[in-house]
Amino acid sequence: MYKENNLSKNQQIIFDLIDKSSEPLKAYTILFSVQKKGIKAPPQVYRALDKLVETGKIHKIESKNAFVACRNSNCEISKATAFSICESCEMVDEINDAKLTKYLTNFSDKKGTKYKRFNLEFFGLCKKCK
Amino acid sequence: MYKENNLSKNQQIIFDLIDKSSEPLKAYTILFSVQKKGIKAPPQVYRALDKLVETGKIHKIESKNAFVACRNSNCEISKATAFSICESCEMVDEINDAKLTKYLTNFSDKKGTKYKRFNLEFFGLCKKCK
DNA sequence: TACATAGTGTTATATTATAACAATTTTGCA
DNA sequence: TGCAAAATTGTTATAATATAACACTATGTA
Incomplete structure (x- = not known):
């Protein structure tokens, strides 16, 4: 089964x-x-x-x-996730932005460390609530 | 007092x-x-x-x-925060990277929406644990 | 002083999450 | 096929995280 x-x-x-x-x-x-x-x-x-x-x-x-x-076939088993969250109606959308993913996947900090996974949450007002 | x-x-x-x-x-x-x-x-x-x-x-x-x-005078009342988290020892560091902050602060999604706040958490192994 | 705002102390309870154990189902492979 | 390993399930109890509600005190400002 x-x-x-x-x-x-x-x-x-x-x-x-x-x-x-x-x-x-x-x-x-x-x-x-x-x-x-x-x-x-x-x-x-x-x-x-x-x-x-x-x-x-x-x-x-x-x-x-x-x-x-998951609404995003590109997030590869949750290694790179980003969401927008409306602070008024609590709606959440998954962000699927290749540039953003690339930018963050390649990000290295001041010590030169790269990270294998990230989660990003944006907060604001969605279209409806604005 | x-x-x-x-x-x-x-x-x-x-x-x-x-x-x-x-x-x-x-x-x-x-x-x-x-x-x-x-x-x-x-x-x-x-x-x-x-x-x-x-x-x-x-x-x-x-x-x-x-x-x-908070270790970062630039994060302006928690509107723009980023952290690195070690999956082995659980250590957390606040990331203070002007470029990253700028990139994410200016980010707008496919509908053109900008967000007034974000929180980003990177996961990986810290120097010690690598 | 007197009023509004912020902070405190307290009890009770709501919400989120896991430990531990026994049993069953599925899968891979000899 | 058939057997063992791995994954899934069912169950009870409890741990860990967080808030509601209420009475009271301290602070700042007109």
Whole structure:
């Protein structure tokens, strides 16, 4: 059953929910939503979320402790993520900007260190809220 | 008492602790450390942390739920923050790079939207751990 | 002085996340 | 095929992070 799409049952249920959502979902919101499907306890949710993050199917918005589906085939298993977050309506969009990704992927600090992964969160007002 | 340095008693105690620390401190670590100074309950800690973040004296490392003192006079009340985080020893450094700040401050997305604030976290291995 | 604003102390509770253990399912490969 | 390793699941309990709500005190400013 797993092989067809490489997601397990719980992972698929939780991914579908996040993927259909227009806004970031929190772990306990997910838990309440999937209880009717037999996922009853936090560890079941967190384990699926961990795996989905690990495989790049979803991202965690750290400043909100919430999860969004990946909309960006270029972010290569979550190594290079950027989001815009509306401070008014809380909407989150994944930013897919090749230049930005390149700039940050190649960034090296004053000691010459490069980093293999980054997460960038922009805050402001979305079009609607402006 | 407040006027001299514009931090209140609890704010000063908690700022001093974070400022002296070589690593990010978590709220409950702070709480345990300052109980001998009379700060006994979580809201006292969180209120001081909120204020210190708001005024740019400290920053929250979102991926770690921990706090560091600001080492960068240029980050203008936390509007533009960047950190490097070692995945091995957990060390965090604030990045102060004028070019990077300029690049991200001026960044506009595909819809032409600019953002008034950002937070960037780089992950990798620090010099010691490499 | 007197008023508004900011800060404090306190109890209780909400929210987010993991530990630990037993069982089952899937997968790779001998 | 069939067996062991790896991944996933189910479950209970609890740890860790954060806020609500309320009464009170200190500070700054007109």
